[in-house]
Amino acid sequence: MSRKILVLSIAGLVFSLATVSAQEEKPKAEVGGIIFADYFYNLTKNAAPANISCFKLTRLYLTATRTLTDKSKIKATLEGTQPVNQLFIKNAFIEFNDVCCNSNIRAGVIPMPWIGYEENILKNRFIAKTFTDIAGVLNSADIGLGFSGKLANKSVDYDLALVNGEGYKTAEVSSDKDIAARVSYEVVSGIKLHAFENIGKETSLGLDRNRTIAGVSFEQKKVSAMVYYLAAKDAAVNKAGFSLFGSYSILSNLALLARFDSFDSNTDAISDSYNRIIAGAAVSISEGVQLGLSAQLINYENTVVQGNDQTFIYISLGVKY
Secondary structure (H helix, E strand, C coil): CHHHHHHHHHHHHHHHHHHCCCCCCCCCCEEEEEEEEEEEEECCCCCCCCCCEEEEEEEEEEEEEEEEECCEEEEEEEEEECCCCEEEEEEEEEEECCCCCCEEEEEEEEECCCHHHHHHHHCCCCCCCCHHHHHCCCCCEEEEEEEEEEECCCCEEEEEEEECCCCCCCCCCCCCCEEEEEEEEEEECCEEEEEEEEEEEECCCCEEEEEEEEEEEEECCCEEEEEEEEEEEECCEEEEEEEEEEEEEEECCEEEEEEEEEEECCCCCCCCEEEEEEEEEEEEEECCEEEEEEEEEEEECCHHHHCCCEEEEEEEEEEEC
16 A cells, blocks of 8 residues: 555656646746557467467656756656556656766666666667566666766766665665666777676575676767676576677668577576577657567577577557657
8 A cells, every 4th residue: 555655646746747837937847758569479389378469568657857956856757567557656866966076966766877878778678678677687776876977078977876776666675785886988989888786685684686797889870789798696596698789770760770688597507598689670750759670589598498489570669758
């Protein structure tokens, strides 16, 4: 019941920010959102689930941002999913800019340093979630404090977070806190090196929850690409994987994309790893509206234990309003 009350309270905050009457000297709240939807067809033969097709509303975001001063603002985002019609508080924080040494401070339900940053390089989140998000090794948001900024003539940008560690969908279960940090360094124009570290404890037993990422990205007007390696530890279980993806704009509104993920959920065991391949194209129909067509394949290490390899065709829609 308390969770429902909290969600409804944030929903009230979003709509109150959107409808509050503003004086001439006070700007109105900015309201917007994102919709992700798709249709998929499973081409897998002689195995369940086979020949299944489905329309899905995968994500709905509703965001309201209110500027308090020229250096502070408040932001609230609700996230909805189907088919169970779940509603989550994705973000709800106050932010202060240029507080000290060009750093920004956030407090509340804040974005975490890695997933959102990777999505900006990926360019096509509406087609598929990031590798770390699908693997469930990182949270995109959590409750706590965040510090971000740029150094060395803006060639270095950083994002630090001190959070509960359980994510924005799960209640805290102990007094331990997670520390997460991302540092990105632009070596030359368009080429960046990335390092990420998350150190924390999970459950009331204080078991290790550690993640390390190292990668490199390249971004120019028509090309965007990234490769990174992940090492993770949950208690005594070691995990590892990597992701390689890129997109190339062949026209001003049309881009080709490809991606390869590999993940081993227990490096000390067998029959638990898989590879994911995504290939397709994305087209911008109009401002804020994108369509994607992709083939997505999942190949398992051991099909007897993990199930049959899967092949899907996706038609994806992304709308920003």
